[in-house]
Amino acid sequence: MAYFQRHVIILALVILLSIICTKHTVHCDDEEDSLFSGLNSYRATLNLSTLKENDRAKCLADKIADQFKNQPCTNTTGSNTVPGTEPEFSNYPQLLEKCHLNVSTTRDGVVLPACVPNLDPTLVLSNFTQSQYSMSLNDTKYTGVGIGSEDDWIVVVLTTSTPEGGYSPGSNNIGFGSKIVHMQYSMFLLMAVLSFLWI
Numbered sequence: 001m002a003y004f005q006r007h008v009i010i011l012a013l014v015i016l017l018s019i020i021c022t023k024h025t026v027h028c029d030d031e032e033d034s035l036f037s038g039l040n041s042y043r044a045t046l047n048l049s050t051l052k053e054n055d056r057a058k059c060l061a062d063k064i065a066d067q068f069k070n071q072p073c074t075n076t077t078g079s080n081t082v083p084g085t086e087p088e089f090s091n092y093p094q095l096l097e098k099c100h101l102n103v104s105t106t107r108d109g110v111v112l113p114a115c116v117p118n119l120d121p122t123l124v125l126s127n128f129t130q131s132q133y134s135m136s137l138n139d140t141k142y143t144g145v146g147i148g149s150e151d152d153w154i155v156v157v158l159t160t161s162t163p164e165g166g167y168s169p170g171s172n173n174i175g176f177g178s179k180i181v182h183m184q185y186s187m188f189l190l191m192a193v194l195s196f197l198w199i
Contacts, residue, residue, distance in 0.1 A: 031119045031154060032147040038125040039137065039145065039156070048140060057109065057146025057157040057167045059099035064089070064111060064157075065150040073115035073152055101167060108165025110136050112156040124154055141165075 040050045067089055089095065096102055114127040128137060136142060136158055144159035144167065159167045 031121065031124065031149050034121045035124055035128070035147055035154060035156070036145065038121070039128065042125070042129045042137065046138060048138070049143060051145040051158070052143060054144035054146050054157075054159045054167050056099050056101055057144060057159050058148060059146065060095060060101060060106075060111070060167070061146045061148030061155040061157045062150075063095040063098055063148070064113065065148040065153045065155040067091075067095070068113055068115070068153040068155070069150040071115070071153070073117060105163065106165065106167055108141070108160045108162055109167055110142070110158045112136060112158065113153060114155075115153050117152050119149060119152060119154055128156060 036051075036053070043050060093103070096106060112128065112133045114124065114131075114133075116123045116127055128134070133156075141160050141162075142158040143161045146157040146159070146167070148155050148157075157167070159165055
């Protein structure tokens, strides 16, 4: 009986740990992954190269989306904004610093925020492909992308392959958030191995 109880406890711990590990990654990834696929499909129809994921651009997109989270969707926000009237963040240098970026490696990139209630995937994609943002998406100079979201806001950061827009001085290292996810999976595997050795 004690042998059976130990197995039930171990199984419960493994299930709990797997839920904790996967909960972190599921939050906004569905909307972001859907948009990433949609943008690349859109570019493919135009015979443009696919956009590669850029971790530092994603970090910046996440930080900017977080800045927008309490701002409501209106007819003058996001992709509806009149060019030149986009909100500027006084803390932009700090946002860059948090992502290990600086102005000299981001000046050729572009930040495209959109506000879509409930981040409906079809509406999100059309907010980028059927708006003023399509000019940037159609531009061959953009080769990379980072996508972040918060509440009803989703932000796309487009990068170039040039030093002035690559968002990656040196190399495109894995961001801190990705390291945490990998650490969680490593902890899960370690706990699973230890639990089986304990039996």
